[in-house]
Amino acid sequence: METIGVKKNKEGEIWAIGGGKGGTGKTFITSSMGTYLAGKGKRIVLIDVDIGGANLHSFLGISRPKKSLSFFFEKGVPLSKLALKTGIGDMYLISGDIHSLASDSIKFTQKLKLFRHILKLNKQYVLIDLGGGSHKNTIDTFLIADKMIVVLEPEIIAIENMYHFIKNSLFRKLKMSLRSYGFKEIVEYMWESREKYKINNLNELIECLKNSFSHIGDILDKELSDFKIYLILNKVRSSQDIIIGSSIKSIFMKYLGVEAQFVGYLEYDNTIWRSIRERKPFMMNYGTSRSAKEIGTFTENILQGREIKHSRS
Numbered sequence: 001m002e003t004i005g006v007k008k009n010k011e012g013e014i015w016a017i018g019g020g021k022g023g024t025g026k027t028f029i030t031s032s033m034g035t036y037l038a039g040k041g042k043r044i045v046l047i048d049v050d051i052g053g054a055n056l057h058s059f060l061g062i063s064r065p066k067k068s069l070s071f072f073f074e075k076g077v078p079l080s081k082l083a084l085k086t087g088i089g090d091m092y093l094i095s096g097d098i099h100s101l102a103s104d105s106i107k108f109t110q111k112l113k114l115f116r117h118i119l120k121l122n123k124q125y126v127l128i129d130l131g132g133g134s135h136k137n138t139i140d141t142f143l144i145a146d147k148m149i150v151v152l153e154p155e156i157i158a159i160e161n162m163y164h165f166i167k168n169s170l171f172r173k174l175k176m177s178l179r180s181y182g183f184k185e186i187v188e189y190m191w192e193s194r195e196k197y198k199i200n201n202l203n204e205l206i207e208c209l210k211n212s213f214s215h216i217g218d219i220l221d222k223e224l225s226d227f228k229i230y231l232i233l234n235k236v237r238s239s240q241d242i243i244i245g246s247s248i249k250s251i252f253m254k255y256l257g258v259e260a261q262f263v264g265y266l267e268y269d270n271t272i273w274r275s276i277r278e279r280k281p282f283m284m285n286y287g288t289s290r291s292a293k294e295i296g297t298f299t300e301n302i303l304q305g306r307e308i309k310h311s312r313s
């Protein structure tokens with residue numbers, strides 16, 4: 001797959017965690033999935049690219065690291081040289097800072113260089129904590145991932161934010177893949193004039209493009225099937241909440257034409273925020289708790305590319 005000019009030809013797998021608004025639990029879940037995978041003996045690197053709020057280290061019980069991504073952007077230090085030992089299995093951390101990726105001061109060429117370095121990291125799993133928001137750089141980083149993971153709270157604003165993020169990501173992916181066929185402007189024009197064409201959503205835009213230009217149908221189908229979204233529902237308080245996972249799947253299919261995987265949920269658990277406040281890695285200290293089991297379950301589901309067992313679609 002090619003996204004903004006970076007080709008993938010590596011063995012490791014990249015997971016990007018993003019899409020939700022702030023506070024949904026992305027960073028906690030990134031650190032916990034990493035710890036779970038490290039416990040299985042996997043070689044992991046976690047990368048923190050959160051805007052202005054780089055705090056992944058705190059979830060691992062590490063004080064603010066001296067080396068961070070700004071060394072890469074400002075001093076040209078190779079990414080692999082910025083990886084710090086976490087003390088948890090074979091897991092490393094590349095810390096972020098205020099010079100975040102989701103900033104206009106990061107130039108296009110720097111972004112491409114970062115992606116090339118990420119793709120070259122010699123690890124089995126690279127987990128990227130993206131933070132919130134729909135900045136173009138955030139979306140492009142999301143799109144280089146093999147597995148695009150969204151952490152969602154069962155709450156209307158979080159759902160709306162996530163939907164916009166995914167819609168914008170898909171639109172950018174389609175535009176970028178059609179660019180080399182000379183279709184980028186046509187896609188943009190059709191979307192901007194969607195009222196005239198009676199297009200209500202991305203799914204209808206895609207259908208309209210396929211009907212008008214049959215030779216790009218296969219490209220669009222491939223892009224859609226490559227667009228793999230994994231949904232995690234966090235801070236669940238009731239069984240009603242869990243149903244939201246399945247509803248979102250249906251919404252993705254209907255309005256975006258995308259097949260999302262609802263991989264699991266994590267209940268609201270006071271032990272989690274307490275352990276974070278005490279700067280103790282949750283999965284190390286409460287590894288046998290129900291929450292830790294839930295984290296293990298959805299991480300396994302992501303690994304295997306399967307859904308939560310009792311999910312209804």
Ligand SMILES: Nc1ncnc2c1ncn2[C@@H]1O[C@H](COP(=O)(O)OP(=O)(O)O)[C@@H](O)[C@H]1O
Nearest residue numbers: 022023024025026027028235267268269272273
């Ligand atoms: N399942 C949960 N139950 C209770 N508190 C949680 C849970 N998941 C996350 N939290 C709390 O929510 C806060 C925000 O989580 P964080 O991972 O920083 O969110 P984000 O990275 O999405 O902004 C954490 O400090 C933690 O206290």
Ligand SMILES: [Mg+2]
Nearest residue numbers: 026027050131
């Ligand atoms: Mg965060």
